[in-house]
Amino acid sequence: MERNSMNGATNGVNGAPAEDQHHFLTKLMDMMITEGIDKANDRKNKIVEFKHPKELEKMLDLKLKDPTNDDRLLDICNDVIKYSVKTGHPRFFNQLFGGLDEYTLGGAWLTETLNASQYTYEVSPVFTLMEQCVIRKMLRLAGIENGDGIFCPGGSISNMYALNVARYQRFPDCKTKGMQALPKICVLTSEKGHYSLKKGAGFLGIGMDNVLPIQTDDQGRMSPKALEETIQDCITKGIVPYIVNATAGSTVLGAYDPLEEIADICEKYKIWMHVDGAWGAGCLLSQKYKGFMKGIERADSLTWNPHKMMGTNLQAAVFLTKHKTVLLDAHSAKAKYLFQQDKFYDVSYDTGDKSIQCGRKVDALKVWTMWKAKGDAGLEEDIDNLFSCSRYLTQLIKARDGFKMVQEPQCTNVCFWYIPKRLRGKPETKEWWEQVGKVAPVIKQRMVEKGTLLIGYQPDGDLVNFFRMIFSNMAVTKSDVEFIIDEIDRLGCDL
Amino acid sequence: MERNSMNGATNGVNGAPAEDQHHFLTKLMDMMITEGIDKANDRKNKIVEFKHPKELEKMLDLKLKDPTNDDRLLDICNDVIKYSVKTGHPRFFNQLFGGLDEYTLGGAWLTETLNASQYTYEVSPVFTLMEQCVIRKMLRLAGIENGDGIFCPGGSISNMYALNVARYQRFPDCKTKGMQALPKICVLTSEKGHYSLKKGAGFLGIGMDNVLPIQTDDQGRMSPKALEETIQDCITKGIVPYIVNATAGSTVLGAYDPLEEIADICEKYKIWMHVDGAWGAGCLLSQKYKGFMKGIERADSLTWNPHKMMGTNLQAAVFLTKHKTVLLDAHSAKAKYLFQQDKFYDVSYDTGDKSIQCGRKVDALKVWTMWKAKGDAGLEEDIDNLFSCSRYLTQLIKARDGFKMVQEPQCTNVCFWYIPKRLRGKPETKEWWEQVGKVAPVIKQRMVEKGTLLIGYQPDGDLVNFFRMIFSNMAVTKSDVEFIIDEIDRLGCDL
Numbered sequence: 008m009e010r011n012s013m014n015g016a017t018n019g020v021n022g023a024p025a026e027d028q029h030h031f032l033t034k035l036m037d038m039m040i041t042e043g044i045d046k047a048n049d050r051k052n053k054i055v056e057f058k059h060p061k062e063l064e065k066m067l068d069l070k071l072k073d074p075t076n077d078d079r080l081l082d083i084c085n086d087v088i089k090y091s092v093k094t095g096h097p098r099f100f101n102q103l104f105g106g107l108d109e110y111t112l113g114g115a116w117l118t119e120t121l122n123a124s125q126y127t128y129e130v131s132p133v134f135t136l137m138e139q140c141v142i143r144k145m146l147r148l149a150g151i152e153n154g155d156g157i158f159c160p161g162g163s164i165s166n167m168y169a170l171n172v173a174r175y176q177r178f179p180d181c182k183t184k185g186m187q188a189l190p191k192i193c194v195l196t197s198e199k200g201h202y203s204l205k206k207g208a209g210f211l212g213i214g215m216d217n218v219l220p221i222q223t224d225d226q227g228r229m230s231p232k233a234l235e236e237t238i239q240d241c242i243t244k245g246i247v248p249y250i251v252n253a254t255a256g257s258t259v260l261g262a263y264d265p266l267e268e269i270a271d272i273c274e275k276y277k278i279w280m281h282v283d284g285a286w287g288a289g290c291l292l293s294q295k296y297k298g299f300m301k302g303i304e305r306a307d308s309l310t311w312n313p314h315k316m317m318g319t320n321l322q323a324a325v326f327l328t329k330h331k332t333v334l335l336d337a338h339s340a341k342a343k344y345l346f347q348q349d350k351f352y353d354v355s356y357d358t359g360d361k362s363i364q365c366g367r368k369v370d371a372l373k374v375w376t377m378w379k380a381k382g383d384a385g386l387e388e389d390i391d392n393l394f395s396c397s398r399y400l401t402q403l404i405k406a407r408d409g410f411k412m413v414q415e416p417q418c419t420n421v422c423f424w425y426i427p428k429r430l431r432g433k434p435e436t437k438e439w440w441e442q443v444g445k446v447a448p449v450i451k452q453r454m455v456e457k458g459t460l461l462i463g464y465q466p467d468g469d470l471v472n473f474f475r476m477i478f479s480n481m482a483v484t485k486s487d488v489e490f491i492i493d494e495i496d497r498l499g500c501d502l
Numbered sequence: 503m504e505r506n507s508m509n510g511a512t513n514g515v516n517g518a519p520a521e522d523q524h525h526f527l528t529k530l531m532d533m534m535i536t537e538g539i540d541k542a543n544d545r546k547n548k549i550v551e552f553k554h555p556k557e558l559e560k561m562l563d564l565k566l567k568d569p570t571n572d573d574r575l576l577d578i579c580n581d582v583i584k585y586s587v588k589t590g591h592p593r594f595f596n597q598l599f600g601g602l603d604e605y606t607l608g609g610a611w612l613t614e615t616l617n618a619s620q621y622t623y624e625v626s627p628v629f630t631l632m633e634q635c636v637i638r639k640m641l642r643l644a645g646i647e648n649g650d651g652i653f654c655p656g657g658s659i660s661n662m663y664a665l666n667v668a669r670y671q672r673f674p675d676c677k678t679k680g681m682q683a684l685p686k687i688c689v690l691t692s693e694k695g696h697y698s699l700k701k702g703a704g705f706l707g708i709g710m711d712n713v714l715p716i717q718t719d720d721q722g723r724m725s726p727k728a729l730e731e732t733i734q735d736c737i738t739k740g741i742v743p744y745i746v747n748a749t750a751g752s753t754v755l756g757a758y759d760p761l762e763e764i765a766d767i768c769e770k771y772k773i774w775m776h777v778d779g780a781w782g783a784g785c786l787l788s789q790k791y792k793g794f795m796k797g798i799e800r801a802d803s804l805t806w807n808p809h810k811m812m813g814t815n816l817q818a819a820v821f822l823t824k825h826k827t828v829l830l831d832a833h834s835a836k837a838k839y840l841f842q843q844d845k846f847y848d849v850s851y852d853t854g855d856k857s858i859q860c861g862r863k864v865d866a867l868k869v870w871t872m873w874k875a876k877g878d879a880g881l882e883e884d885i886d887n888l889f890s891c892s893r894y895l896t897q898l899i900k901a902r903d904g905f906k907m908v909q910e911p912q913c914t915n916v917c918f919w920y921i922p923k924r925l926r927g928k929p930e931t932k933e934w935w936e937q938v939g940k941v942a943p944v945i946k947q948r949m950v951e952k953g954t955l956l957i958g959y960q961p962d963g964d965l966v967n968f969f970r971m972i973f974s975n976m977a978v979t980k981s982d983v984e985f986i987i988d989e990i991d992r993l994g995c996d997l
């Protein structure tokens with residue numbers, strides 16, 4: 008007799024009695040469709056049923072110790088859904104991702120069902136080819152002819168790949184001998200660049216202080232002049248600025264750094280040019296908006312997160328480079344137990360040694376299913392809609408009393424202040440701004456409590472707390488845009 | 503009218519006509535159950551339908567360009583399943599993971615449905631508490647009272663966390679000033695340790711050459727004597743050995759390094775002791791086998807992958823440490839747009855700044871569902887079964903002509919050679935071993951072509967290619983063990 012009887016009480020997949028097969032899974036499936044998708048993502052329902060940590064802890068039976076039967080477990084799963092934030096809800100705009108596409112979700116479920124690891128063709132034949140296909144497509148959109156790329160666990164790690172492969176390209180000794188064999192080096196990125204560059208510099212032994220912030224213009228774009236000055240200054244001091252990170256779609260303001268001018272400077276000084284398009288590179292799919300990234304084909308590498316502007320499930324982040332072998336050269340460790348050279352198939356298909364990971368989750372399938380379903384044209388239409396909604400909101404804000412734009416949008420970020428009645432028309436003194444800065448946190452708390460809308464806020468540099476409305480949720484419509492502005496007014500009218 | 507009509511052609515989730523709702527998802531679901539689970543994981547069916555890359559490329563319609571209707575897309579998904587390796591099949595033993603548990607799969611599906619990111623309590627209230635709950639449970643099993651931990655995208659990155667937090671603890675300046683502000687440092691790990699330590703040293707700017715391999719005994723365990731000698735040698739040369747990585751379950755041989763003796767040495771020289779239990783730490787759940795990790799409570803940190811020995815879906819890897827604040831101290835970048843300090847809830851629940859990632863996929867739920875369902879006792883039974891099957895295979899191998907053990911198993915790795923008839927009983931000369939080394943690749947090719955069984959092989963140091971039978975697939979039974987040995991004999995009898 009097979010061991011499944013021993014195993015059967017808690018493991019229905021292999022060999023449980025036929026009538027009981029997949030009891031848990033099929034019940035859960037129904038619950039996911041009804042509670043996790045239909046109800047959760049209906050505009051009429053709340054995005055979040057907020058509880059404070061201590062309170063929630065008491066309400067959820069999380070404790071691990073005794074076995075639990077299916078019914079009880081399903082009840083708890085129902086609570087998990089109930090108290091989770093509905094990121095798929097059409098009015099979830101809190102992060103750079105959101106919404107729920109049936110095709111990417113299906114791809115994600117199938118990924119889990121097939122539970123593969125992407126290191127070798129041997130274990131992941133289909134996914135090896137599929138990753139290649141998605142990467143090539145993205146390379147082409149970025150105008151890179153004969154490059155390479157890889158899915159990474161997030162845009163932050165993708166940016167760290169850039170920091171490392173660029174370092175390897177310039178100083179190959181670093182891989183074996185470490186930073187101590189190198190001259191003093193530094194990383195240049197705009198003062199509005201993503202914090203992963205700093206985190207990366209800390210992690211990679213470069214040091215956070217060696218990430219030099221380049222000034223931006225009044226639209227949050229890196230100033231090429233300031234960039235060149237900083238480079239010259241470094242050279243004078245004997246420090247090698249080995250990589251420039253240009254941001255294509257900055258996190259808060261949505262600014263696109265001027266890539267052509269940055270490329271000119273990088274060429275002149277022979278510096279690796281990386282573009283962090285984790286957020287904004289989705290515009291490459293749009294004829295109308297891809298001009299924001301003019302010059303991208305001149306970059307050495309690019310970070311691009313399909314899970315942000317393209318609307319796939321988390322986690323989907325790609326690192327692309329025009330240097331065909333640098334990923335392998337910089338990262339390979341040639342482990343003999345995994346990358347045997349005497350296998351019976353063409354082992355150049357084994358991609359694992361290009362990565363800093365060993366086991367690597369399949370991220371390509373959920374991107375591929377969505378792209379295959381919608382086609383280039385469908386994606387373009389979705390992305391154009393995001394941009395056009397952001398322009399529509401801008402228009403509404405400008406026409407509306409009590410709302411004040413931080414700046415004109417470039418990417419789909421719309422940044423604005425809500426000005427309570429008592430402050431309207433008053434001189435914009437330091438005290439006035441202090442008061443304005445206290446508004447967003449209060450409205451945010453009310454939003455969460457009411458659960459009708461979720462939008463983030465933050466300060467930025469000298470600017471006090473403002474709302475950052477992000478259009479990345481593909482379900483958004485013009486009437487949602489109208490709802491946003493009305494709802495903020497409702498929530499804040501008494502402040 | 504809502505925009506969904508524009509979006510509806512390719513996006514069924516939000517607002518498509520009711521009768522069409524979830525057409526793709528529900529069809530896919532049926533296919534996953536029938537083709538992806540039931541058929542795929544039936545012992546009677548093949549584990550893999552192998553095609554060479556060029557051939558497979560022609561058979562799969564992967565190309566991205568035009569939109570695709572649901573029926574066509576479902577057909578291609580069917581091909582995706584057909585040509586993927588069935589890692590859930592009860593006779594898939596090719597990697598350190600395998601098998602398919604209904605509860606972890608359900609948890610993984612639910613994770614995708616809720617599509618959250620784990621940086622803040624605001625977006626992931628339930629998952630924040632759930633991660634904490636799983637981490638605390640694992641800390642307790644490792645005998646760590648008041649520690650901290652985090653899910654990472656894989657054991658390799660978890661080991662890199664160890665390299666970085668230990669470096670920070672000893673040399674906090676490294677975070678801001680980089681490696682160049684440090685004395686020469688090095689990493690000590692056994693010569694059989696996982697290659698991620700080397701990859702990590704390359705990535706973190708330490709340099710691969712500064713990972714010093716410590717000799718192992720004849721069972722593949724780190725020699726404490728060799729460790730101490732290397733430490734003294736480093737000190738003499740003015741190099742700081744700042745971290746010792748002890749392996750608990752080595753990748754190929756399954757060796758457990760002697761933790762107590764290593765802890766004594768680390769204490770004596772004040773060196774951070776990390777334990778890489780990515781593979782073998784699952785034994786902590788077993789009263790019978792946890793003795794292999796005696797002394798673990800003395801370690802400073804531990805890597806432990808539930809997706810390996812515990813049988814959860816990929817990717818589940820945990821980094822644990824007894825130093826309560828070191829993750830935050832070493833990794834924080836205090837991004838204001840994400841970790842606002844003026845939020846209305848207790849922001850100490852925002853875990854994101856402990857990580858090197860920004861967006862972080864939820865990994866805890868799929869571990870939690872399985873653990874909650876099976877309970878401690880269910881997991882213990884499963885793990886004991888893996889160990890006892892490995893001991894049973896060892897017994898069979900020893901009794902069988904044509905099989906030769908590499909060494910006694912410690913973890914559930916059973917390493918052995920198959921000796922073809924013509925070589926049996928002959929003197930074990932250099933040429934004889936050369937011949938033996940050619941056997942495994944041929945049998946492996948036949949295995950793949952026949953699709954009945956998947957086991958890995960590799961050389962190791964001076965040892966020529968041998969099979970590494972890994973017991974991590976929870977569905978394995980004694981009769982599978984008997985099948986393994988018979989099948990290898992069938993596949994190799996004419997060699």
Ligand SMILES: Cc1ncc(COP(=O)(O)O)c(C=O)c1O
Pocket residue numbers: 364365366367598655656657658659661696698749751752753778779780781807819
């Ligand atoms: C001992 C050991 N450590 C670390 C790892 C890396 O784990 P992951 O594949 O999750 O990166 C492995 C992988 O096989 C391993 O065997």
Ligand SMILES: Cc1ncc(COP(=O)(O)O)c(C=O)c1O
Pocket residue numbers: 103160161162163164166201203254256257258283284285286312324859860861862
């Ligand atoms: C511009 C930019 N780069 C990089 C990242 C990091 O991406 P991830 O969250 O996938 O690590 C973000 C995240 O918001 C971002 O906005």
